[in-house]
Amino acid sequence: MSQPDIKKHAFYEQTIESKPIYDGRIIKVQVDTVRLPNGETSTRELVRHPGAVAVIALLDGKLLVVEQFRKALERAQVEIPAGKLEPGEDPREAALRELEEETGYRAKTIRHLQTFSTSPGFAEEVIHLYYADDLEAGEVNLDEEEFLTCEAITLEQADAYIREGRIYDAKTLLAVAYWRLGQLAGNE
Template identity: 55%
Template sequence: MKQEFYEKTLATKSIFQGKVIELVVKDVELPDGNTSKREIVHHPGAVAIIALTKDKKLLVIEQFRKPLEKTIIEIPAGKLEKGEDPLECARRELEEETGFRAISINFITSFYTSPGFADELIHIYFTDEIEIGEVNPDEDEFLSVLEVSLSEAEQLIEEQKIHDAKTIYAIQYLKLKGGLT
């Protein structure tokens, strides 16, 4: 880490502690000696699963997202529980949300979703070996499962029905790997 960019934390104040996130405000000393405030969202992390059917269609879910005030289509994903292994979370979320169970599953990458104000790290997994499992969404989750081809996925992006980074990443990943028909 370049020392000339480092911000020293002088004080931290917790503003809100919710079920999923914590919001803190930090007083920091900037590299030039001045001070500033940083509003930071702490998040436990998440997983997302790129899952292909035997027909090489991408499993996606459609659900209403309150922060956006609209319904969007996304790859299956979910929040890590405290101390939960990301691989086990990926297996659990895939089955809970889609009703399919991964026979095998591979880690692809991890990335920060919004590093300017949040520390959420999302872990991306891939499977093209799935079998019928049991749908069991959370009690406050209302969703439908779809299977989309590459051309359908690209059209959904154009229509802004697929409108989130993790799903667009998944589609680009599959295009580069030649994994989606």
């Protein structure tokens, strides 16, 4: 199925100029000057990101989650295992890698559920969400600058963590919703 020509969309914004602002280890920031549909110009501050993966992993009917400190929020939070894509890395392989690195479990079965944007108003980041089960023990292999704990929680615990604000990020909220829908349909 071919994609429509985006340049023909009524709201298309043509880039006139793109100015790099910051080139970091994880993100790049640029300011684009664009021509609006009405002919006027404006600027757009954009964050370039390589994308990420996240995994809904169930172990004996419980969701594997990790707790870690998130500097941008100045707080610790509970999240599903996730991580950034390396250049050219296949999202499925990245999901398998991140799951084992953060939780110490390998998935015999993994399937793609959804790819979604995180903050389309200013960032191009997308997250590829996977579902994994039939897990076997592997080996935790955290990055040098990564500090976290892993636990397996019930749906009731997940709901409590949401109420308490311990689960706060969109990918984990979406994961809990997918998990709940799966249970309602008689699946895990």
